[in-house]
Amino acid sequence: LQLPLSLLRTAQNHPMLVELKNGETYNGHLQSCDTWMNIHLRDVIFTSKDGERFYKMPEVYVRGSTIKYLRIPETVVDMVKNEVQEVRRHQKDMHKQKKTYGGGGGGGGRGGQSNRGGRGGGSGGRGGGGRG
Amino acid sequence: MVNEKDDSQRKKKESIVDLSKFLDKKVRVKFQGGREATGILKGYDQLLNLVLDGAIEHLRDAEDPTVIGDETRNLGLIVARGTAITVVAPSDGMEQIPNPFANADE
Numbered sequence: 001l002q003l004p005l006s007l008l009r010t011a012q013n014h015p016m017l018v019e020l021k022n023g024e025t026y027n028g029h030l031q032s033c034d035t036w037m038n039i040h041l042r043d044v045i046f047t048s049k050d051g052e053r054f055y056k057m058p059e060v061y062v063r064g065s066t067i068k069y070l071r072i073p074e075t076v077v078d079m080v081k082n083e084v085q086e087v088r089r090h091q092k093d094m095h096k097q098k099k100t101y102g103g104g105g106g107g108g109g110r111g112g113q114s115n116r117g118g119r120g121g122g123s124g125g126r127g128g129g130g131r132g
Numbered sequence: 133m134v135n136e137k138d139d140s141q142r143k144k145k146e147s148i149v150d151l152s153k154f155l156d157k158k159v160r161v162k163f164q165g166g167r168e169a170t171g172i173l174k175g176y177d178q179l180l181n182l183v184l185d186g187a188i189e190h191l192r193d194a195e196d197p198t199v200i201g202d203e204t205r206n207l208g209l210i211v212a213r214g215t216a217i218t219v220v221a222p223s224d225g226m227e228q229i230p231n232p233f234a235n236a237d238e
Contacts, residue, residue: 020218022166032148040149044221045232050199054232058225061149063180066164066218 003080006087007072008033010080016041017071018062023049026060037064149220151176158223159184164216166192168200169207170223180214187212 011030018026018039028041039062046055154173161182162168171184187210193201 022162022218034148038148045229046221048199054229055226056229056232057221059149060219060221063218 005033005035005037006084007076007080008037008039008070010083011072011076014073014076016073019068019070020062020066021068022066026062028060031059034064037067038062039064039067147178147180151182151220154220154222160219160221160223160226161212161217162219163212164218169210169212171207171210174209177214180217180220182212182214182217182220184210184212 008030012032013029015027015029018028018041020026025047026041026044027047028044031040031042033039040059041062042059044057044060046057046060047053151173155175157173158170159173159182160168160170161184168190169184169187170190171187173182174185175183184207187207188204189207190200191203191205193199
């Protein structure tokens with residue numbers, strides 16, 4: 001149950017607030033994130049640590065290791081439940097398909113090996129004829 | 133089939149941000165420990181190591197080290213170590229604005 005990163009992935013394109021360990025805050029829309037919680041925000045408002053200075057920037061990249069916390073709209077939390085269920089269903093289907101293919105592939109492989117042995121002997125003979 | 137599953141789990145080894153659009157543009161980089169620098173991005177790699185040309189370090193106020201003051205020092209052509217970088221943002225398009233949040237925080 002990887003809840004924190006799934007929540008973050010689900011929150012893509014949603015606005016959020018990010019506070020860094022150094023106290024600065026970034027308000028913006030989540031463009032993308034990765035397994036290390038590095039994030040790329042768009043249309044960002046940066047608030048300095050003292051809450052006195054504000055800057056607007058088109059985008060920022062923030063290292064996951066420097067994040068203290070993120071504030072996400074509540075609507076996203078509801079979306080996560082549905083997405084997690086769908087991902088589990090998808091994985092179940094993949095497992096089912098894998099099993100059936102695995103059985104058929106095993107039988108085909110055995111047949112192929114015996115054929116290769118026969119062809120190998122045949123090509124050796126042809127090679128000898130060419131040299132002569 | 134296996135590739136589909138990997139895509140859903142993001143098998144990408146690429147960075148989530150495409151730094152190529154910042155090449156030859158001024159970027160503002162913040163570092164672990166509170167240092168800040170701006171410079172023209174000349175190069176980068178997957179580990180977020182950056183090559184900045186004409187880099188300028190923005191020094192902090194002598195009285196309050198948490199505030200970035202007006203003083204600067206020139207660094208020239210530098211390689212910024214990706215492991216120490218905390219924030220990367222384009223310097224162009226960054227403008228100071230008055231408090232955008234209507235509610236008073238205090």
